[in-house]
Amino acid sequence: MTGTSVSELDMLIGNRWKKPPLIKRQWLRWVLVLGALAYMVAAIGSVEVNWARVYQGLDRGAAFVAAFASPDFVTRATDIREGMIESILMTIAASVVGITISIPIGLGAARNIAPLPVYLVCRGIIAVSRALQEIIVAIILVAIFGFGPLAGFLTLSFATIGFLSKLLAEEIESMDKVPAEAVKATGSRWGQWINYGVQPQVMPRLIGLSIYRIDINFRESAILGLVGAGGIGATLNTAFDRYEYDTAAAILLIIIGIVMVLEYLSGVIRARVQ
Amino acid sequence: MVTHTLADGTRKWDRRTTGQRLVHWFGWLIGVAVFVYAWNEISKVTTWFFVWDAPRIASDIFGRATPPRWSYMDQLWEPIWDTLNIATLGTIAALFMAVPVAFLAARNTTPSKLFIRPIALLIIVSTRSINSLIWALLLIAIIGPGVFAGIVAISIRSIGFCAKLLYEAIEEINEDQVEAITATGASRWQVMAFGIVPQIMPAFAGIAVFRWDINIRESTVLGLVGAGGIGLQLSASLNTLAWPQVTLILLVILVAVVIGEWVSAKVRGMII
Numbered sequence: 001m002t003g004t005s006v007s008e009l010d011m012l013i014g015n016r017w018k019k020p021p022l023i024k025r026q027w028l029r030w031v032l033v034l035g036a037l038a039y040m041v042a043a044i045g046s047v048e049v050n051w052a053r054v055y056q057g058l059d060r061g062a063a064f065v066a067a068f069a070s071p072d073f074v075t076r077a078t079d080i081r082e083g084m085i086e087s088i089l090m091t092i093a094a095s096v097v098g099i100t101i102s103i104p105i106g107l108g109a110a111r112n113i114a115p116l117p118v119y120l121v122c123r124g125i126i127a128v129s130r131a132l133q134e135i136i137v138a139i140i141l142v143a144i145f146g147f148g149p150l151a152g153f154l155t156l157s158f159a160t161i162g163f164l165s166k167l168l169a170e171e172i173e174s175m176d177k178v179p180a181e182a183v184k185a186t187g188s189r190w191g192q193w194i195n196y197g198v199q200p201q202v203m204p205r206l207i208g209l210s211i212y213r214i215d216i217n218f219r220e221s222a223i224l225g226l227v228g229a230g231g232i233g234a235t236l237n238t239a240f241d242r243y244e245y246d247t248a249a250a251i252l253l254i255i256i257g258i259v260m261v262l263e264y265l266s267g268v269i270r271a272r273v274q
Numbered sequence: 275m276v277t278h279t280l281a282d283g284t285r286k287w288d289r290r291t292t293g294q295r296l297v298h299w300f301g302w303l304i305g306v307a308v309f310v311y312a313w314n315e316i317s318k319v320t321t322w323f324f325v326w327d328a329p330r331i332a333s334d335i336f337g338r339a340t341p342p343r344w345s346y347m348d349q350l351w352e353p354i355w356d357t358l359n360i361a362t363l364g365t366i367a368a369l370f371m372a373v374p375v376a377f378l379a380a381r382n383t384t385p386s387k388l389f390i391r392p393i394a395l396l397i398i399v400s401t402r403s404i405n406s407l408i409w410a411l412l413l414i415a416i417i418g419p420g421v422f423a424g425i426v427a428i429s430i431r432s433i434g435f436c437a438k439l440l441y442e443a444i445e446e447i448n449e450d451q452v453e454a455i456t457a458t459g460a461s462r463w464q465v466m467a468f469g470i471v472p473q474i475m476p477a478f479a480g481i482a483v484f485r486w487d488i489n490i491r492e493s494t495v496l497g498l499v500g501a502g503g504i505g506l507q508l509s510a511s512l513n514t515l516a517w518p519q520v521t522l523i524l525l526v527i528l529v530a531v532v533i534g535e536w537v538s539a540k541v542r543g544m545i546i
Contacts, residue, residue: 060415259403
């Protein structure tokens with residue numbers, strides 16, 4: 001009796017609204033949830049955590065946090081200054097060379113302006129450069145060229161090429177064909193066509209991306225020193241090894257500061273060119 | 275842009291005025307000078323003898339490194355599993371921390387623009403600007419070497435990245451839907467759950483997979499400083515100059531990176 005009255009009531013006012021599920025097929029939903037759970041259990045189970053060691057380390061963690069409040073820029077001032085200057089020089093040189101090389105490669109990797117063989121070669125270079133991480137390239141180059149900022153400079157240039165050429169090529173591929181065709185119709189040579197038909201369309205984006213890449217290069221230059229490729233990383237590593245947290249904190253603060261300045265500058269410049 | 279008349283009466287178009295051209299060239303001059311200076315400083319501390327010797331060294335290393343030692347693969351499955359776990363668990367932990375930070379940082383959801391938003395932005399900038407290898411170095415000094423340090427390093431590093439993209443997505447939501455939910459008399463949390471979250475869910479899933487892809491890359495090298503994963507084997511092989519093993523590990527890393535990118539592209543294609 002009551003059962004029927006409830007269903008009549010339901011018919012009158014309708015069912016309570018329920019959020020539609022993200023995945024419609026029920027079995028797939030369950031398989032995904034169970035699979036994720038099984039993976040999580042297996043993964044967390046295989047991670048060995050030495051809680052006693054973690055507990056011991058909390059004091060050092062606290063010491064490090066405290067070091068941020070009183071960073072020591074003075075004791076190792078010379079090391080920090082030299083390391084930072086080396087990092088900055090590496091960043092500048094590598095960005096200039098990397099951007100210069102990535103412009104022709106970016107042009108070659110754009111299907112709408114490059115012939116197929118050139119396109120394939122340029123895409124190949126981009127794929128190799130993107131697949132290898134900076135630190136691994138740095139290890140190989142340090143083995144070949146010896147310790148020092150030259151290896152770091154080459155690493156960053158190489159990484160810049162993959163990043164910038166790919167994005168530049170994508171920008172060129174999605175450009176507006178009409179202005180380029182108009183310039184071509186005036187009888188311009190290939191160089192004039194690129195310079196007046198293509199370049200003005202992609203320049204704002206190229207500038208924005210270049211500045212973003214300079215920012216990334218600086219951040220990466222901070223770790224290349226870990227494998228001997230020059231820059232501030234070596235000083236930072238030494239500071240950690242000696243538990244000199246106040247010096248490490250000082251270096252990290254400088255890095256954060258420079259990155260913030262670069263980010264601010266890139267925001268200003270991008271707002272101006274776009 | 276400017277046009278001027280030539281001696282024979284024809285008008286010629288130029289892109290820049292003389293003043294603009296001067297400024298332009300001066301800018302180039304300074305740029306080139308800075309680059310030359312930077313290059314000189316780098317070349318001063320470079321041992322050029324090694325550089326001229328590089329082709330010989332490179333071919334020597336290549337000769338030692340090939341063919342890869344395939345039998346070493348048996349010892350690599352466990353590090354690969356660890357690497358995958360570092361990336362995945364690190365990403366999940368990062369997302370848990372990034373979501374509240376993003377809501378605190380977005381202009382339209384932050385409780386206080388004056389106090390809480392700058393703090394959230396500071397967390398985003400500082401976690402983003404420090405590489406995961408540096409976080410790993412730091413965490414190893416604090417909690418000791420191992421996979422756990424790697425997971426924590428990856429997760430801290432990813433907070434800033436995820437939170438930044440997420441708060442930008444939150445700022446771009448359609449306010450009408452939020453207003454509609456508010457108009458039904460929903461509480462603050464209900465507005466969040468039914469007005470904001472559904473709108474940012476696709477962006478959130480995209481960011482999560484994108485970051486997971488990056489984290490696969492980063493977790494392969496964390497072992498270089500002792501934070502677990504396949505990088506440990508890489509660093510051990512490098513230290514013992516076991517080049518055939520190095521080649522095999524690099525190949526494995528390359529395959530892992532490519533698979534990660536493929537999976538992330540597939541999943542993002544499905545979501546968006």
